[in-house]
Amino acid sequence: MSSRIMPETSPPLAPPASGRGTDPTPLDTALPERLARAIALAGPVSIAQYMAAANAHYYATRDPLGAAGDFTTAPEISQMFGELIGLWCADLWDRAGRPDIAWVELGPGRGTLAADALRAMAKAGLVPEVHFVETSPTLSTAQERAVPAATFHDTIATLPADRPLIVVANEFFDALPIRQLVKREAWHERLVAAQDTLFLPIAGKALPDSVIPEPLRDAPAGSILESAPAAVAVIRALADRLVAQGGGFLAIDYGYEGPALGDTLQAVRSHAFANPFEAPGEHDLTAHVDFTTLAAAAQAQGAVAWGPVTQRDLLGGLGIDTRTSALARATPDRGEQLMADRRRLMEDMGTLFKALALTAPTWPMPAAFTGAGA
Numbered sequence: 001m002s003s004r005i006m007p008e009t010s011p012p013l014a015p016p017a018s019g020r021g022t023d024p025t026p027l028d029t030a031l032p033e034r035l036a037r038a039i040a041l042a043g044p045v046s047i048a049q050y051m052a053a054a055n056a057h058y059y060a061t062r063d064p065l066g067a068a069g070d071f072t073t074a075p076e077i078s079q080m081f082g083e084l085i086g087l088w089c090a091d092l093w094d095r096a097g098r099p100d101i102a103w104v105e106l107g108p109g110r111g112t113l114a115a116d117a118l119r120a121m122a123k124a125g126l127v128p129e130v131h132f133v134e135t136s137p138t139l140s141t142a143q144e145r146a147v148p149a150a151t152f153h154d155t156i157a158t159l160p161a162d163r164p165l166i167v168v169a170n171e172f173f174d175a176l177p178i179r180q181l182v183k184r185e186a187w188h189e190r191l192v193a194a195q196d197t198l199f200l201p202i203a204g205k206a207l208p209d210s211v212i213p214e215p216l217r218d219a220p221a222g223s224i225l226e227s228a229p230a231a232v233a234v235i236r237a238l239a240d241r242l243v244a245q246g247g248g249f250l251a252i253d254y255g256y257e258g259p260a261l262g263d264t265l266q267a268v269r270s271h272a273f274a275n276p277f278e279a280p281g282e283h284d285l286t287a288h289v290d291f292t293t294l295a296a297a298a299q300a301q302g303a304v305a306w307g308p309v310t311q312r313d314l315l316g317g318l319g320i321d322t323r324t325s326a327l328a329r330a331t332p333d334r335g336e337q338l339m340a341d342r343r344r345l346m347e348d349m350g351t352l353f354k355a356l357a358l359t360a361p362t363w364p365m366p367a368a369f370t371g372a373g374a
Helices: 031-042 047-060 079-095 112-123 137-146 229-245 291-300 311-317 320-330 332-348
Strands: 102-106 129-133 151-153 165-170 179-183 187-195 198-207 224-227 247-256 266-269 272-274 284-286 304-310 353-359
Touching: 031 047, 031 187, 031 198, 047 137, 047 179, 047 187, 047 229, 047 284, 079 112, 079 165, 079 247, 079 311, 079 320, 079 332, 102 112, 112 129, 112 137, 112 165, 137 151, 165 229, 179 198, 229 247, 229 291, 229 353, 247 291, 291 304, 291 353, 304 311, 311 320, 311 332, 311 353, 320 332
Parallel strands: 102 129, 102 165, 129 151, 165 247
Antiparallel strands: 179 187, 179 224, 187 198, 247 353, 266 272, 266 284, 304 353
C-alpha cells in the first residue's frame, strides 16, 4: 500500500498471482461478478473480507499514484518528506551506537520515500541493507527502478533476523482490512451482501457485549465501531522483532487515538470520494488508524511506544523549516513551490496525519517524540 492525501473535505493483503518485478499476469477484471457469485453461494462476507479482496485487486492491477491516478502521496509532494524521515532513521541509528542494521519499508509506493531517505541517510553515514515489503507487481517494478539494491518480501516474516531493523510505514496501515460492528438493539458484525453486483452493508448476527469495550456498550443505535486485526497482527510481529533484534519503527498515517465510534471506511478514485460499495477493486479503500490500539499491541509484546504526535510536530521537530530555507537558497526559482509543498505537508496534512514510533527497550527515544506511551 502507499500513502494517499485525501481530498480537503476528508474526514497483510494476499499477494497477487504474478511475481515481483514482472509484468502483471492478466487478471479477471470482473471482481464485482466474482464477489457477487461468492456471496450468492456462501452468504454475506465481512467488511474485512470485502476490503481485502478489493484492495488486493486494486493494487495488483495499477499504479494509483499521481495526477493521473487516484491519490497523491506525501513523498511525491516534496523530497523533504523522505529526507526528513531518513534523518530520523539515521539519528536513531547513531544514538543506538551505529549497529549493522537493515532498513525496511512497508508498502513503498513508487520507492520515492526510500530513495530520498536513503540519500539523506548516506550523508549521515548510514548505508544499510534495504528491504521492501510489497505485494503489488506493478508498484514493485517502480520500486526496483528507484532503489535497485532493494530486496523484496511478500511478508515481514522473511525479513532479516540477524540484526536490528529500522522500519518505516508511511500510510501502510490505513489500507489493511478492518472489521466493523454496528449497534442495533444489540451489537452486530457489519457484513456486505450483494444483489447482482449491487453491494450493500447489512447487520449480521448479534454479538455478546463482552467483545465491545465497556465504555461503548451502551452507544446509541446506528453507532459503528471499527477494529483492525490485520494491523494489530503486523504490529505484534514487528514488536516481537524489535524486542528480539533491536531497532525502531515509524508509522505515519491518518487516524485517531481510540477507542472511538464512527464509520471511517472510504474510497477514493480520481482524487475524489467514491462509494466504497460500488465497483470493488476499482478504487482505493482505506480506514482511519487507531493509534492507541496499535501502541497497546506493541507494548504488550514488550516494545516501547512513543506518541502519537501529529505529522506537523514530527516534521517540525525534524527541521522542515530549515530544510525548506536551504533548498530555497540553493534553487531560488523553486522557492514559491517549496513553500507551497511545506504548507501541504504541515497544514493540509499536519494534524490529520499522525506518527507513532516503536523502539526496542534498550534503544533511545526517537527524535521528535517527547514521551513514551500512547
